[in-house]
Amino acid sequence: MDHIPRVSEVLYVGLCRKIGTPTEVTIRRDVLDMKEMIETPLQIYRGERLMMSGSYREGFRFESSDLDRMLWGCHYKLISDISQSSFYTASGNTIILMDSTDTPPGFVRLQLLTPTSNPNISSSLVLLNDRVYISSSQFQQQSVDFINNALRHLTFTPHGPCATTTFQSTEIDHAYCFASIHWPVIAQPWVDRSLRNNWPPVHVLADILKHGCHCVPIASKTISSENELEWRLSFSQAEQKLVYAMNHTQFLCYGLLKIFQKEVLKEPLCSYFMKTTMFWIIQADCIRWCPRDLLNCFWTCFKYLIQCVYRGEFPNFFIPQNNMFLNKVVGHARTSLLEQLNRYYRMGVSCLLHSKTLRSILLPALISPSFVLHSAEGHYNAVEDVDRVLKKEIFPLSFHEKEFTHCLLLLKSIDKLSRLSFSPYQTLSLQHATAEVLTQTAFVMLNNASCCTHRQVYILDKTVCNMLRLAARVGSVTQSLLYLALYYYRMGRYNDALHVTYLTKQRLSQPYIMYRGVVDNEAVGRLSLSRKMKTAWVDDVRLDNGLHIIKELILEQEVSKQNGTLVLIISPFVLTDMLSVLCNYRLSNISQYLQSLTDLQTLLISDDGRYVPLHIRDLSWQILGICQHVVGDLHGALQSYQESLRQRPSHTIQKATEARIQYISRQFHGT
Incomplete structure (x- = not known):
């Protein structure tokens, strides 16, 4: 089966429909990137950054996708060399040194060089050899307690370096960590290796180095009295950029490995091993990444996994000395896994049929030699499908700010971004966010107002109306009218509210309205994305x-x-x-x-x-x-x-x- 290019192409198209076409994946990433760009100035103002990581941020939309978030304080400056402390002379900064002396590869100790007023850090300090270090285990427990006190309706528990909970069947991981813009010395050989192998591309490599790494609160599995002082180096931000640098065949192969791991291999392997496998194979540049060779791409990755399990070593992509199998894939677990992998190896790529998802894609192609799947981006509904994906990704964007100052910061950020050039999907995301933030700001003003005079009431009413009308000029059908109708009703202007409601019902009755179900796309098919959102999109x-x-x-x-x-x-x-x-x-x-x-x-x-x-x-x-x-x-x-x-x-x-x-x-x- 691995020699049949037609089956590979069927698998490629089937995975496009299951995982996403190149356009769909681009939309998902562009929307999240724009949201991050809008919120970054506000996060810096608050003093805490948040980054979405994991498969959702990478562009996957599996039903079981978890929400992974990394959070870190802006005033904590992580350095890899004492000389770098000169970069942070401003008061209010807490300087922390990543000390890799006598730590396992991929782990560091965090030495506190300047005082801190953060109670979570202060209560996690340990004195060792006249130096003050931050305990990873104590810091994580403090972080779990903090988030449980802040979000009392949820119960977070420690899981690896994260505080984890489940909300409405979705697992949510919060990793409180420290960030460094300095690339760690121990990972410098990765830079040299990347330049030699021409992957990732030079511009991606430069971007990765500019953003540095993180330290997350989890120690190595070694037995040591100083184990609690170890923090793991995390390259989540770099990994996201590497996934973005993949071509679509590589991305689908990554998704194929994730599906195979989840539905067939299961424990003790996890999806992170699949991602790391992809990085090693891509950088080795030993195969051709194209739809006709997708099965061969998978098989090359599968053989690499077997070799790693056989050797009992799985090198971290950034720090190969870090064996990620250590104390995880050992003993009986390793023996059992090796037997399982060898059994699938003897089957060849037909082992993919053990996955329910992959079997549904492959069986028709195996049963009928003439079976083909047409490109998911080439069929007659392609435009409508793109609209649906855009709408699905953009409309959940929301900004739940309650303070007027924070709303103004978001508006200021949007104003700056609106003067720059972005992709069409990022531009549309910015347009939708503009309407969302204007609407939120209007009602925050209304709820926080304490008007004492008729003039103040008049000014407030005029300001709120102007904001909602401006939102109506750029937003969707819902944003255009219904929030204005709600405002009129709240203010007792019932005839105005009825008029707007009547207009809304008229627009909702049009055949081209995109809410749910089949729509008549002919009337708006040739409109720009901006016009289409304002004319036909309803949420x-x-x-x-x-x-x-x-x-x-x-x-x-x-x-x-x-x-x-x-x-x-x-x-x-x-x-x-x-x-x-x-x-x-x-x-x-x-x-x-x-x-x-x-x-x-x-x-x-x-x-x-x-x-x-x-x-x-x-x-x-x-x-x-x-x-x-x-x-x-x-x-x-x-x-x-x-x-x-x-x-x-x-x-x-x-x-x-x-x-x-x-x-x-x-x-x-x-x-």
């Missing part, structure tokens, strides 16, 4: 639980926030009907609010998930109940609240629902 409305925008949902926001949920997510089709009911009721338009109430109820009863996704139906039924309750239909409201409790509890608002049911029960009994 759910996200109400930040830290900002009260509409009083009827304050109870739900407070309960949801207590349970750790950041936002209430509302279908735009539900919200337009809700506003129609409430505004017409306030204006005593009886027939109109009854019709809108009927429309909302019909929508929830008859919809198959196209207009009201299943995962937000708990709040949707709650909203129907609230509308019925407001207009006096207590029996209908009770039934809707009970239906809300039967839905998937995505918003964790059950206590709010139960409280509303109890209130109705008291009204029934006249108490």
Whole structure:
């Protein structure tokens, strides 16, 4: 099978559909890169940087993808040589020396050279030979305690160098660490090796060296009384740039190895070994990376893994002296793994059929010699598919800032970025972020305002309206109108809110609207991405639980926030009907609010998930109940609240629902 180029090409296209086409992967990376560029100035202002790492940042979107984050303080300056301390003379900086004397390869001790006021660090200090070091084990425990106190609705536990928790079936890893812009001396041979082998490209290598490395709080597995002082050198940022430097065949081969490891090999190997294997094989430049040779690429990587297990050595890509199999793939675990790998080796590349995912791609090509898969980027729906991927990646971008100063910093960052040149996908991400931050800033101003005079109220109203209208000029259909309608309703301008709601419903009824399900893309197919987003893209409305925008949902926001949920997510089709009911009721338009109430109820009863996704139906039924309750239909409201409790509890608002049911029960009994 490994000699059949056609099967390799089928696998390539199948993996494009499973993992992502070159365009889709580029979109994912561009969107996250833009978000990072926007937020960096605010993070520096706060004194703490955050970097997303791992497979999600690399461009994968597996269902089981975890969210990995690295966090470090801006005022902690990690140096690899004492002479580098002269670069950090400003007061407020804490200088820490990476000391690799008598530590295993890939590990250092962190010697504190200047005092610190950080309690997490102060309580992690250990005196050794008249020098002060930071204990990795104590620092990690302090970090876990800190994040558990900060996020009381979640429970974080130590896992490797991270504080780990699970939220809504997604595993979240936070690694509190230290960053250095200085490339460690022990990894200098990697630079020389990269230049000799011409990979990564020179510009990527320069970027990697400019950003340095990190130290994460985990010690080596060696038995030593000073083991707790060891910190592992982390090259996560460099690894992300190396993955970005892969061509698409290499990226898919990396994904192929990840799938094979997860579904076939499992323990004790992990996906990090697959990534490192890819780096070594690419840099060796011993095979041709193209779709017709994908199976051969996999097989070369697979044989490298077997060789490493056979030798009992798996060299770290940056520091080869660091054997990553040490105390992990040893003894019975190594013997068992070697037997398993040899069994698959005897099968040849047909061992891929042991993976459920890969079997579904390969079997049709093996059964029929004439079977081919057309390129995922060449079929007639390619434009629409790109739009969907863009929308899916861009719309979750959110900025949950509660302080006006922080919002202004984001706007200032966006203003600077808007004058630069970016890729089309990054430009669109910036455009969407502009509307998001303007909307957030407007409601932060509104919630924090304390106007005492009519003039102050007038100025605030004009400022907020201008911000929301500016957001409407650059944002999507949802951003253009619905937040403005919510503002008008909040301010008691019910006729204005009704007018905007009516316009929104008209636009939502167009056949080219992209929300969920099949759309007519002909009308907007030739528009620019910017125009397309403003004309056709619709998303759910996200109400930040830290900002009260509409009083009827304050109870739900407070309960949801207590349970750790950041936002209430509302279908735009539900919200337009809700506003129609409430505004017409306030204006005593009886027939109109009854019709809108009927429309909302019909929508929830008859919809198959196209207009009201299943995962937000708990709040949707709650909203129907609230509308019925407001207009006096207590029996209908009770039934809707009970239906809300039967839905998937995505918003964790059950206590709010139960409280509303109890209130109705008291009204029934006249108490």
